[in-house]
Amino acid sequence: MEGKVILLVIIGTIGVMLMAFSVVFFVLLYRRKMLENQLEMQEVKTRHQEEMLSSTLKSQEAERNRLGTELHDSVGAMLSSIKLNLQVTKRKEGVQSLDQVLGHLDETISQVRNISHQMMPIILKKYGLKHAIEDLFEKVSSNELSTFITLWEDPGLSDEDSLMLYRIVQELLNNSIKHAEANKIELSVYRENSKTEIQYADNGKGFPEDVLKSSEGMGLLNIKNRAQVIRANVKFSNLESGGAKVNLVIAPSID
Incomplete structure (x- = not known):
């Protein structure tokens, strides 16, 4: 009789343990499933954010291109027509006072052309990324600022990605000139x-520490x-010798 009681106790204990293990197993399985669902939702959210960001930037570039075309084709053409009419008037009437007006008009036409090219980098479309960046460097170079492309291996980017990288270099140049006082x-x-x-890299004042921490x-x-x-993964840092350094590593595209 006592043996039967002990056997029943053992069987009951094993049963309770099996039930406990089953509950723990199903709880862990449920939590794992919930975590997988959360991760999947987060991935979907991240992809959606990335797609929204990409769409926004591409829309901005499309608008820049449209405005650049309008400036170049419409405003630039109108200014050139006004200049031509003034030159004809000067020749016919001999109005020397128009010289100053024509000078200002030439400067305005040049500024409109520069703005339209910045908004719509024609050289990038015609000659590719390397020539476009070389053109950027040439335009900012002066006796006070030296620019060098020390190494160039074709990154093999699509037209859209090339435009994004062009804008990145453009922004870096603006930072170096306006804020870093680099030469x-x-x-x-x-x-x-x-x-x-x-x-x-530049040899300017470098990034302020608070800017480095926030990258903003x-x-x-x-x-x-x-x-x-x-x-691309991007890293902002300061050189020990002084100046700012920016590293971008672009992962290969997955088709």
């Missing part, structure tokens, strides 16, 4: 292990957003 800028682009790395301000947020669109 030397270097850029290298090379490929390594199917990835493309871009290194940009002075156009850095724009750079981060554009880098995200071209699948």
